[in-house]
Amino acid sequence: NAGVTQTPKFQVLKTGQSMTLQCAQDMNHEYMSWYRQDPGMGLRLIHYSVGAGITDQGEVPNGYNVSRSTTEDFPLRLLSAAPSQTSVYFCASSYAPGLAERGTGELFFGEGSRLTVL
Amino acid sequence: GENVEQHPSTLSVQEGDSAVIKCTYSDSASNYFPWYKQELGKGSQLIIDIRSNVGEKKDQRIAVTLNKTAKHFSLHITETQPEDSAVYFCAAGGTSYGKLTFGQGTILTVHP
Numbered sequence: 001n002a003g004v005t006q007t008p009k010f011q012v013l014k015t016g017q018s019m020t021l022q023c024a025q026d027m028n029h030e031y032m033s034w035y036r037q038d039p040g041m042g043l044r045l046i047h048y049s050v051g052a053g054i055t056d057q058g059e060v061p062n063g064y065n066v067s068r069s070t071t072e073d074f075p076l077r078l079l080s081a082a083p084s085q086t087s088v089y090f091c092a093s094s095y096a097p098g099l100a101e102r103g104t105g106e107l108f109f110g111e112g113s114r115l116t117v118l
Numbered sequence: 119g120e121n122v123e124q125h126p127s128t129l130s131v132q133e134g135d136s137a138v139i140k141c142t143y144s145d146s147a148s149n150y151f152p153w154y155k156q157e158l159g160k161g162s163q164l165i166i167d168i169r170s171n172v173g174e175k176k177d178q179r180i181a182v183t184l185n186k187t188a189k190h191f192s193l194h195i196t197e198t199q200p201e202d203s204a205v206y207f208c209a210a211g212g213t214s215y216g217k218l219t220f221g222q223g224t225i226l227t228v229h230p
Contacts, residue, residue: 004161035220040127042207043162043220058217059119090161105150105211107218109161 002026006091006110013081013117021076021113023091029108031094032074036060036087037112043090049074081117089113120145122210124221132229137198139224141208142190150212151184151191156205156223166193170212198228 007022025032033048035058045058049068063085065077074093078085092107121144131137143151152167168175168182168191175182179198184191195202205225211218 040222042122042124042222043209045217045219048217059219092161105152105167106164107152107154107162109154109163111159111161 004091004093004108004110006089006113008113009111010114011116013078013115015082015117017081018077018079019081019115020078021089021091021115023074023076023110024072025074025091025093025108026072027093027108028071029093029095030071032068033058033092033107034064034066034074034076035090035092037090038087046076046089078115081115083117085115086117087115089115120148120210120213120217120219122208122219122221124208124224126224127222128225128227130227130229131198133198133200135198137195137202137226137228139193139206139208139226140190141192141210141221142188143210143219144189145210145213146186146189147213148210150210150218151182152209152211152218153182153193154207154209154220156207158204162207165206195226198226200228200230202226203228 004025030051034046035043047066049055091110094107124141149170154162155165156162179196181194208221209218
């Protein structure tokens, strides 16, 4: 099984450029999410989706857009990149995270996408 | 919202020693507390989790304890090995479907 696949692994952008980070999972998970990881700040939730057609904001959503047209894919869009968006981005999926009554709650992470905005 | 504080930020131990990482959380309604391990260049993987109806859980050399009254939980690794070297994240959740709040991470280095 491929699990969670993220592309690209590395990207350099100039301020103001746009791009999309791709995320795909083959485990039929209903939940998918995007986190950014910055030194000393841990993993911070950007956006998440609890199923196709349903998205919601996390802790740090500004400057990012998402959509969920299929169960498998959850792309993250940067409309106008800023240096503050330089980070490592992780996509994660789960049957049902953090909800004791449903499933194990285990998050499966991709290997990350390192983005640098100049 | 939930706030999770994790300490220490770095931890260095000798092979065979024990390592302890501590986390505190703010939302008394949180009921799910997982720990994730991130190896260099990889995504994080769940290593152990605990729910609010138990105080301790063990899995071989790894254990997690939870004190709901004090709102803190800890990861204990015994007989550490060099392959335990990684970044460890604690998290808290369960109050709202889809939201898990992570701590700042601990860089654990186990010296042979």
